[in-house]
Amino acid sequence: AQSVTQPDIHITVSEGASLELRCNYSYGATPYLFWYVQSPGQGLQLLLKYFSGDTLVQGIKGFEAEFKRSQSSFNLRKPSVHWSDAAEYFCAVGSPNTNAGKSTFGDGTTLTVKP
Amino acid sequence: NAGVTQTPKFQVLKTGQSMTLQCAQDMNHNSMYWYRQDPGMGLRLIYYSASEGTTDKGEVPNGYNVSRLNKREFSLRLESAAPSQTSVYFCASSVPSGTGTGELFFGEGSRLTVL
Numbered sequence: 424a425q426s427v428t429q430p431d432i433h434i435t436v437s438e439g440a441s442l443e444l445r446c447n448y449s450y451g452a453t454p455y456l457f458w459y460v461q462s463p464g465q466g467l468q469l470l471l472k473y474f475s476g477d478t479l480v481q482g483i484k485g486f487e488a489e490f491k492r493s494q495s496s497f498n499l500r501k502p503s504v505h506w507s508d509a510a511e512y513f514c515a516v517g518s519p520n521t522n523a524g525k526s527t528f529g530d531g532t533t534l535t536v537k538p
Numbered sequence: 539n540a541g542v543t544q545t546p547k548f549q550v551l552k553t554g555q556s557m558t559l560q561c562a563q564d565m566n567h568n569s570m571y572w573y574r575q576d577p578g579m580g581l582r583l584i585y586y587s588a589s590e591g592t593t594d595k596g597e598v599p600n601g602y603n604v605s606r607l608n609k610r611e612f613s614l615r616l617e618s619a620a621p622s623q624t625s626v627y628f629c630a631s632s633v634p635s636g637t638g639t640g641e642l643f644f645g646e647g648s649r650l651t652v653l
Contacts, residue, residue: 457642467644513581525571
């Protein structure tokens with residue numbers, strides 16, 4: 424069965440500092456990988472996705488993520504955080520062979536941005 | 539472009555009452571999903587519909603029923619609500635992984651409290 428682990432429940436960074444959110448997955452082959460962001464009281468919005476090709480993927484709002492098969496990781500990064508990035512971030516894994524929308528989500532990482 | 543629309547946004551029920559959450563999407567997606575979100579537990583799949591006319595159980599289907607009314611609409615019914623069903627419910631849609639990468643498009647959520 425596929426699974427996702429986000430080791431950090433809560434991260435606090437200063438505005439302008441760099442950010443890395445960790446995600447580890449368990450899946451038998453190459454999965455589809457996603458990062459979603461959820462602002463308070465809102466639904467989730469896709470930041471970026473990986474399904475094949477270049478292992479470094481670019482997303483919206485200046486985010487990027489790198490797929491590392493050897494480490495079963497798909498960490499999210501941003502070089503300079505803005506106050507508006509404060510939100511909850513979810514990593515998810517889906518199967519290319521079935522309905523990938525049946526994604527399995529991690530428990531989420533809450534990002535706080537200090538002024 | 540409305541995307542995924544859920545109603546109601548808020549609902550308070552008493553134990554044993556029934557209710558239906560409505561969801562509609564205008565993106566011509568084949569697949570639709572119901573997830574629940576509980577603090578510290580990420581999102582868990584309740585039911586999904588890979589295409590019009592089909593529905594399948596997800597990770598936590600007990601206590602719920604669904605209906606895929608047509609390609610646009612996918613409803614979630616609680617026949618006899620229990621306090622354990624207090625949660626935020628999200629409807630989502632996607633293009634199936636055979637023709638897309640299964641990224642999910644979410645509604646804004648329905649916050650349900652069962653007393």
